[in-house]
Amino acid sequence: MSREAVVAALTVPELAPVVDLVVWVEDGVAVAANHVGRVRLHLDGRHEVVSGQDPVASTDPMAFLPYAAELGAPGPRVSTDNAYPYAARRILSAFADADRSPDLAVVHTPRHFFPDEGGHRGEHGSLDVIQSRAPLVMAGPGVRQLGPVDDHARLVDVGPTLAVLCGVPETDLVDGRGEPLDGAPLAQYLQLPPAPAGGSTGGSTGGAVGVPKKVVGILWDGAHCGDLLAMAEAGELPGVAWLLERGLALRGGAVAEFPSVTLTNHTSILTGVGPGRHGVLGNVFYDRATGERVVPNDAATWHRSAEWLRSGVRTVFEMVNDHVPQQNSPRTASIDEAIDRGADYGTMALLREAGGFQAAADGMGDLMPDPASSVFLQHPEHLDDSYFHWGMQVDDLGLQQLLQLWEDAESAPVLTWWANVVTDAGHHGGGPRSAMARDSLRQSDARLVAFLDHLETLGVRDEVTFLLTADHGFEAADPGVTGSWTPALDALGIPYRDEGPGFVYLL
Numbered sequence: 001m002s003r004e005a006v007v008a009a010l011t012v013p014e015l016a017p018v019v020d021l022v023v024w025v026e027d028g029v030a031v032a033a034n035h036v037g038r039v040r041l042h043l044d045g046r047h048e049v050v051s052g053q054d055p056v057a058s059t060d061p062m063a064f065l066p067y068a069a070e071l072g073a074p075g076p077r078v079s080t081d082n083a084y085p086y087a088a089r090r091i092l093s094a095f096a097d098a099d100r101s102p103d104l105a106v107v108h109t110p111r112h113f114f115p116d117e118g119g120h121r122g123e124h125g126s127l128d129v130i131q132s133r134a135p136l137v138m139a140g141p142g143v144r145q146l147g148p149v150d151d152h153a154r155l156v157d158v159g160p161t162l163a164v165l166c167g168v169p170e171t172d173l174v175d176g177r178g179e180p181l182d183g184a185p186l187a188q189y190l191q192l193p194p195a196p197a198g199g200s201t202g203g204s205t206g207g208a209v210g211v212p213k214k215v216v217g218i219l220w221d222g223a224h225c226g227d228l229l230a231m232a233e234a235g236e237l238p239g240v241a242w243l244l245e246r247g248l249a250l251r252g253g254a255v256a257e258f259p260s261v262t263l264t265n266h267t268s269i270l271t272g273v274g275p276g277r278h279g280v281l282g283n284v285f286y287d288r289a290t291g292e293r294v295v296p297n298d299a300a301t302w303h304r305s306a307e308w309l310r311s312g313v314r315t316v317f318e319m320v321n322d323h324v325p326q327q328n329s330p331r332t333a334s335i336d337e338a339i340d341r342g343a344d345y346g347t348m349a350l351l352r353e354a355g356g357f358q359a360a361a362d363g364m365g366d367l368m369p370d371p372a373s374s375v376f377l378q379h380p381e382h383l384d385d386s387y388f389h390w391g392m393q394v395d396d397l398g399l400q401q402l403l404q405l406w407e408d409a410e411s412a413p414v415l416t417w418w419a420n421v422v423t424d425a426g427h428h429g430g431g432p433r434s435a436m437a438r439d440s441l442r443q444s445d446a447r448l449v450a451f452l453d454h455l456e457t458l459g460v461r462d463e464v465t466f467l468l469t470a471d472h473g474f475e476a477a478d479p480g481v482t483g484s485w486t487p488a489l490d491a492l493g494i495p496y497r498d499e500g501p502g503f504v505y506l507l
């Protein structure tokens, strides 16, 4: 009864500029509603319109492509002009955790500007296609050389793809309970030798032609798929262009889980399952079982993120380590990544030993490099943005860690995961395609080129398999579209929490 009252209050036409959709799960079926109508979204693709018009008319993952179509559109004003890929199954996953899923989720309109509640010029988190579209570029041994392809994948496919490239047999792409993952390896884009007879044992480095010896997964947080590919094709991102020449890119990218926020999707990438299974429901969520507000995506708590993983979850580092014999150097490495459980080397593990981010900074003096003197700095004016400033520090340190791990090719990890953060800062600060966003892409590319050059000096650049992705997309907010649904919720006089904002828990 109270959910119906809340839905009614949030779907009034007056809130249409800020409320794109309200979504929830009822009798095991995903439901979406807004001021134009209500629909039940069945897993078989059926849209059962309950009232009015279908507010989720399109679920096309390839909507607003080619990129010129996105550039030419002013941005959808109503949900019926937008697209929501995998809406049913993504909503179902976001509502599958009995303690941590909200009672309903409010999706911001793409244009909503909410700086008072943590919003930025560039935003993500929505169920919609542009905010959910992360790039996906692969290259090197084991990857087909196809260039740009008109196709898409899902971020839950990334972990399984990295795993099979590292030699994990497909029969072992399961969680800790033996259940299949939500994602699957992108087999149609790989050319791996047939599994040895008898299957699931043995190391990953067979030495046959086309067998990946080392795999590097790269995440550029929030990198915009269309702009990244367009800049690479225009010669502005030589590192990405180098990957594209030797491999492929999906123009539809990889679809994030819902909500399309950072830690939910880092976790989905590295576990191959959606939030309803891994338990990281958002960057901020409420846990009814403990009565605790959990904030896993924060410099103060990043290093603790593995604590929030649900039992039964298995990380890609654990999957790979189960199939690579112990050696004197790390088999798996996780650089600047919160979800590092099981990795032999992890930045966050180092922070845990030091007692956390702040303790590390306090105890070891100013260990963060000065971004003003970074060789990757191109536009000093962007350092006025404190998040961009910090992102450059993290990424410069990340590159240092990467080069140390790859001091020689023989002892380098079988799987290296290398997360970068300045791209998220650039896209938040200026919105996609802004000078700051493009600066962040160029400098991340320059760090990639520095690594590629290093591999060339080692003589192994063509022996390494790469996968470059992100955790979500980005859309530009309209500073003229402000407002909040909070007064409408408050007016109901019912006890609730709104985390995010957007995850509404009825108490």
Ligand SMILES: [Zn+2]
Residues within 6 Å of the ligand: 221, 222, 261, 262, 263, 424, 471, 472
């Ligand atoms: Zn992110």
